[in-house]
Amino acid sequence: MKSAKLFKALGGVVAVMVVCTPYAQANDTLASSVAANPGSSAKAARAADKQLARAVRAALASTRGIDVSGIAVRASGGAVVLKGSVPDAAQIDKAGDVAKGVTGVTSVTNKLVGAPHQGQGR
Known part of the structure; x- marks a missing residue:
């Protein structure tokens, strides 16, 4: 029973990480393009x-x-x-x-x- 709760919690953490990674990469790309041409x-x-x-x-x-x-x-x-x-x-x-x-x-x-x-x- 405890292992089932652990796997659910771990699965939730992995799901959040998967969703957030592309968002963070997109923001890094935007930030680098602005930093490349600030003037x-x-x-x-x-x-x-x-x-x-x-x-x-x-x-x-x-x-x-x-x-x-x-x-x-x-x-x-x-x-x-x-x-x-x-x-x-x-x-x-x-x-x-x-x-x-x-x-x-x-x-x-x-x-x-x-x-x-x-x-x-x-």
């Missing part, structure tokens, strides 16, 4: 951010009434930051609106400032 997703994200910044800069450059010579564009995961200066304050809001209209932009932080007027005496 590939980061590299792709940087490339996408660079492409989005270029698209925003191109949209700003093609918009009449915006001088892009003093504007720097940064992008990270769809969030765009505009920094620098523009000749007149009206271009600040216009640049932000143009950036928001670019495909892939999820938010815009507009840190543009109007350049001080040259040639004014005191």
